[in-house]
Amino acid sequence: MKIKSLQRVILGLTLFVSFSVIALSQGTMADYARADNARALYADKVFYGNVRPTWIGESSLFWYENMTPSGRMYVIVDPIKKTKKEAIDQTKFIKSFQTVTGTKAEAGKLPIRNIVFLKDGASFTFEFSGIRYTCNVSDYKIIKGDSIRPAGDRRPAGSDWAWNSTDELRNPPVVSPDKKWSAYIKDFNVWVRSAADNKEFKLSHDGGIGEYYSAFIRWSPDSRKIMTTKVRPAEKHMIHYIESSPVDQIQPKYTVQEYRKPGDAIPQSYPQVFDVESKSHIRVEAGIVENQYSLGSYRWAADSKSFTFEYNKRGHQLYQVIRIDAGTGKHSVVINETSPTFIDYSGKKYRYDVEKTGEIIWSSERDGWRHLYLYDGLTGQVKNQITKGNWVIRSVISVNDDARQITFQASGKEPGDPYLIHVYRINFDGTGLTKLTDGDGTHEVFFSPDKKFLVDVWSRTDLPPVAVVRNAADGKLVLDLEKADITELLKTGWQKPEVFMSKGRDGVTDIWGIIVKPSDFDPAKKYPVIEYIYAGPHSSFVPKNFSNNPSGLHTVAELGFIMVQIDGMGTSNRSKAFHDVCWKNLKDAGFPDRILWMKDAASKRPYMDISRVGIYGTSAGGQNSAGAVLFHPEFYKVAVSSCGCHDNRMDKIWWNEQWMGWPGGPEYGESSNVDNAYRLKGKLLLINGEMDANVDPQSTVQVVNALIKAKKDFDYLFVPGMGHSGYGDYGERRRRDFFVEHLLGVEPPDWNMMGK
Numbered sequence: 001m002k003i004k005s006l007q008r009v010i011l012g013l014t015l016f017v018s019f020s021v022i023a024l025s026q027g028t029m030a031d032y033a034r035a036d037n038a039r040a041l042y043a044d045k046v047f048y049g050n051v052r053p054t055w056i057g058e059s060s061l062f063w064y065e066n067m068t069p070s071g072r073m074y075v076i077v078d079p080i081k082k083t084k085k086e087a088i089d090q091t092k093f094i095k096s097f098q099t100v101t102g103t104k105a106e107a108g109k110l111p112i113r114n115i116v117f118l119k120d121g122a123s124f125t126f127e128f129s130g131i132r133y134t135c136n137v138s139d140y141k142i143i144k145g146d147s148i149r150p151a152g153d154r155r156p157a158g159s160d161w162a163w164n165s166t167d168e169l170r171n172p173p174v175v176s177p178d179k180k181w182s183a184y185i186k187d188f189n190v191w192v193r194s195a196a197d198n199k200e201f202k203l204s205h206d207g208g209i210g211e212y213y214s215a216f217i218r219w220s221p222d223s224r225k226i227m228t229t230k231v232r233p234a235e236k237h238m239i240h241y242i243e244s245s246p247v248d249q250i251q252p253k254y255t256v257q258e259y260r261k262p263g264d265a266i267p268q269s270y271p272q273v274f275d276v277e278s279k280s281h282i283r284v285e286a287g288i289v290e291n292q293y294s295l296g297s298y299r300w301a302a303d304s305k306s307f308t309f310e311y312n313k314r315g316h317q318l319y320q321v322i323r324i325d326a327g328t329g330k331h332s333v334v335i336n337e338t339s340p341t342f343i344d345y346s347g348k349k350y351r352y353d354v355e356k357t358g359e360i361i362w363s364s365e366r367d368g369w370r371h372l373y374l375y376d377g378l379t380g381q382v383k384n385q386i387t388k389g390n391w392v393i394r395s396v397i398s399v400n401d402d403a404r405q406i407t408f409q410a411s412g413k414e415p416g417d418p419y420l421i422h423v424y425r426i427n428f429d430g431t432g433l434t435k436l437t438d439g440d441g442t443h444e445v446f447f448s449p450d451k452k453f454l455v456d457v458w459s460r461t462d463l464p465p466v467a468v469v470r471n472a473a474d475g476k477l478v479l480d481l482e483k484a485d486i487t488e489l490l491k492t493g494w495q496k497p498e499v500f501m502s503k504g505r506d507g508v509t510d511i512w513g514i515i516v517k518p519s520d521f522d523p524a525k526k527y528p529v530i531e532y533i534y535a536g537p538h539s540s541f542v543p544k545n546f547s548n549n550p551s552g553l554h555t556v557a558e559l560g561f562i563m564v565q566i567d568g569m570g571t572s573n574r575s576k577a578f579h580d581v582c583w584k585n586l587k588d589a590g591f592p593d594r595i596l597w598m599k600d601a602a603s604k605r606p607y608m609d610i611s612r613v614g615i616y617g618t619s620a621g622g623q624n625s626a627g628a629v630l631f632h633p634e635f636y637k638v639a640v641s642s643c644g645c646h647d648n649r650m651d652k653i654w655w656n657e658q659w660m661g662w663p664g665g666p667e668y669g670e671s672s673n674v675d676n677a678y679r680l681k682g683k684l685l686l687i688n689g690e691m692d693a694n695v696d697p698q699s700t701v702q703v704v705n706a707l708i709k710a711k712k713d714f715d716y717l718f719v720p721g722m723g724h725s726g727y728g729d730y731g732e733r734r735r736r737d738f739f740v741e742h743l744l745g746v747e748p749p750d751w752n753m754m755g756k
Contacts (some may be wrong), residue, residue: 025561026527027746035558035736036518041492042548049484049546051457051467053077054116058449063087065115071108075481076121078550079368079453079469082479087121099581100142101128104375163259163652163693165267171215181276183219185228188212190228191689192276203274205231214269220304225282225326226274227298232456234265239696247721257693260653263664264626265298269295271309273326284329288322291315293657301354308334308377310351315662316342321360323378334380335362341583342658347538347572352399353377361386361406361428363393365576372396372406374428386430389413392573394421397445404428407436407447411573415438417499417512419544419573420460432689436475439466442544447472457482459546461514462498489548493519497543497550502600504569505592508550509578513542513566513597515605516553527562528612528743529598531636534621535589537659538580540573559740562608563599568593584661586648587631587671589624595635612743616640616735618726619695626673626703633681638742640735642687643695643724646673650699674699677706679718683742685715686732689722 034041035662053062057079063076076087090107097105097112105111112126123136124143132145173184173193183192188207193200203226207213210232217228241255260266270289273282289295293314304326311320321335338341348370350363360375370393371387385394391412397408407425412418423436423445437443441458445597446534448454454472461463464484471478490496495517504511518527532551542565543550553563568590570582581588591717602608616635622644628636645651647661649668660668669675684707688700707714715738722728727735737748 027744029741031559033554038555038558043488043496047485048482049465051482053446053455055449058122060450060453061121062446079478094143137209168214173185174217176219177207178223183217185213185215190274215698216348218298220300222304224277229269229271232268234267237261237264241691243691262649262653262656268292273329282329284324288331316658319343319345341580350396354401356401368576372747419540461543461550462499464546495521500601502597511593511597513564516557516563518557523607524607525607526608529608529610530563530614532565533615533617533624535624536620537570540567540571559736560744566594566597582659584667586659587627591632613744614638618642629682629684630676630679638683640685640738642727643689643692645695646699646703650696674702674706677703678710680712685725685738688719689725690720692724694724
C-alpha cells in the first residue's frame with residue numbers, strides 16, 4: 001500500500017510539473033512583449049500590396065503609390081499602351097524640393113501628401129507644410145503655390161449625438177424651381193410668398209402644436225404644387241449621462257441625448273399636397289401609412305403629375321413604394337415588399353429610378369436570395385427578375401440607362417467561399433451576365449472615368465493582394481500591375497490565417513471562419529481557443545481580404561492562444577433562411593454552428609484544446625460574448641464583454657426592432673443577458689464605457705445588478721470617459737490578463753510593480 005501510495009504521489013507530482021511547464025511556456029513576459037510589439041513588428045513588411053489607383057482627369061491614365069523594399073514609389077499606368085513606369089524620378093524631385101523648401105528628403109520617404117497628377121501626367125501638385133506646390137515632370141521645376149486652408153468643423157449644429165430626430169419645423173423657406181414662390185411654415189401651417197409682390201398666402205388651416213406641417217417642403221418640377229407632411233410628434237426618450245472626470249474641469253459634467261428604444265412612440269408623418277395656383281389643399285388619406293416606422297425618399301415625377309415615397313411599416317414586415325396622384329390625392333402601391341420575418345431595409349434595400357422609361361430597379365429577397373427586379377414604375381408590375389440563383393447581390397456599382405446594363409458586386413456565385421466578392425455586369429432583362437473579375441478571392445474594382453478599364457485588386461485572408469488592369473467591357477486581362485510580396489512578414493514568424501469550413505447545425509449548410517496561430521506556434525503544444533465574436537445580423541464579419549493582423553487576432557494569439565472568428569447562422573450575406581435564424585432570437589448568435597465548427601476544427605488539429613475556450617466581443621459582440629457563458633457554459637468557459645447591448649429593450653430602436661420585432665413580446669426577455677444573468681457559469685469580465693453614446697451604458701450596469709442579485713462572482717471594469725469602445729488601452733490589458741489567468745492558469749504580471 002505504501003509503494004502504491006508513493007507511486008500515486010509521484011504520478012501526481014509529475015502531472016503537476018508537466019502542466020506547470022506547459023503553462024509557463026505560455027502567457028510569459030516574453031509572450032506579452034511579443035503581443036505588445038506585434039503590430040509594429042508586422043507593419044511595413046508587405047510590399048507591392050497597396051495598389052489604390054487614382055485616375056488622371058477623365059482619361060484612362062492612372063497612378064498609384066507602391067510600397068517597395070526601397071520605400072514608397074509612384075507608378076503611372078497607361079492601359080491603352082499597356083505600359084507602367086515610375087511617375088516621379090525621386091532623385092531629381094528631391095534636388096528641386098530641397099532647393100525650394102529648404103527641407104531635406106530621402107528617396108522612398110518623400111514628406112509630401114495629397115498628390116494630384118494633372119492632364120496627361122506631365123505635372124502634379126502636392127502639399128507640404130501647409131502649402132500646395134506644382135512640379136513639372138519634364139524638368140522637375142517646383143513652383144510654390146498658395147497656403148492650404150485647414151478644413152473646419154463641418155458638423156451641423158446639434159450633431160454632438162448621433163440619434164437626434166429631425167426638427168420638422170426648422171428648415172428655411174424653399175424656393176420654387178421657377179423662382180416665383182417660396183414656401184415655408186408659419187404658426188404650424190403651410191404658407192407661400194410671391195417673389196413678385198411679396199404677398200403671402202396661407203395654404204393649410206389645420207396645423208397646431210400637436211399636429212403640424214413639416215418645413216421640409218418639396219416643389220413639383222412645374223412649380224405649381226408642393227408636397228410636405230403633416231407631423232404628429234411623439235415624446236422623446238432621453239438618456240442622461242454624468243461624465244465623472246472631464247478633461248477641462250474638476251467638477252463632473254451632465255449631458256443628455258435623445259435615444260429611442262424598442263417600444264417607444266415614433267413621430268408619424270402624413271404626406272399632403274397643395275395647389276399653389278388655386279391655393280387649395282389636396283388631401284391624402286392618412287390610413288395608407290398606419291403604424292409607420294418611417295417615410296422617406298420623396299420623389300416628384302418629371303411631369304409633376306405624381307410623386308412617390310417609401311413606407312416602412314413598423315415591425316419591418318411591410319415595405320412599400322407608394323405613388324400619390326398630385327391632382328386627386330389618391331394613392332397606388334407601386335412596390336409591395338412583404339416578409340413573414342423581417343425585411344432588411346437597413347442593409348439590403350436598393351432602388352434605382354430609370355428616369356427615361358419610368359422603370360424602377362429594386363432589390364428583394366422574395367425568392368430566398370437577394371436579387372434585382374425590374375418594375376414598371378407606373379403600374380407596379382414586375383417586368384422581369386434581373387438576377388437569380390443561389391447567390392446574393394452585395395451592392396450595385398453603377399447603372400447605365402442608355403445601354404440598359406447594371407454593374408454589381410455579388411458573392412456565392414463562384415465555387416468555394418460564398419462570401420468572396422466578384423464583379424459582374426448584366427442587362428436589364430436578365431441576359432448577358434458577364435463576370436468582370438477573375439481569381440479566387442474578394443475583388444475590389446476601380447473603374448476609369450471613361451468606363452473603358454477597371455483596376456481589379458483582389459486577395460483573401462490567406463492570399464496577399466494581386467492587382468491587374470482589365471477591360472471593362474468583358475473583364476479580359478489587359479496588364480498585370482503588382483503581386484504582393486510577404487517574404488519579410490513571414491521572416492518575423494507571422495502565421496498565415498487558415499480558412500476553415502465546417503457544416504452547421506443542420507448538417508448541410510457550410511459555415512466559414514478563420515484560425516490564427518501565435519508566431520512561436522508549436523504543433524506539439526496544447527493551446528486554449530479564443531473566439532472573437534460579432535454576430536450582428538446586419539452583416540457578416542469574418543475578414544475576407546488580406547491583412548497582417550485580421551481583426552487584431554494575431555496580437556492576442558501571441559500570448560499563447562489559438563484565435564478563431566466565425567460567421568454563424570443569423571448573420572447576413574447568405575440566403576434569407578440563413579439570415580432568418582436571428583429573428584426574435586438574438587441570443588442564438590449562431591452558437592450551435594460556432595460550437596460545431598470549433599469541435600470539427602479541433603478534431604483535425606490536436607493542438608486546439610477546446611476544453612478551454614474563451615470568447616470576447618464589443619457592442620453586439622459584447623451581448624454575444626456574455627451570452628456565451630450564460631446560454632452555453634458547457635463549452636465557453638471564459639468571456640470578456642465590452643459595451644454590450646445586453647438587453648435589446650435597452651438598445652437603439654432601429655437595430656433591435658428590425659431583428660426582434662414589434663410590438664415586443666417574451667422573446668426580448670428570452671434573449672436578455674439581464675433576465676438570464678442567473679445562468680452564469682465560468683468566468684466573466686464586463687467592461688463598460690461611462691460615456692457610451694451608441695449603447696446605453698446602463699445596459700451593462702443592469703447586468704451587473706442582476707449578477708449581484710443572483711449572487712454570482714464576476715469581474716467588472718468601469719472606464720470613466722470612455723465611449724463606445726472595444727476596451728481602450730487599459731481595458732485591452734485587462735482583457736488579455738483575464739484570458740491568461742483563467743484559460744492558461746498563469747498569474748498575469750504585477751503591472752503595479754513595473755512602473756509606468
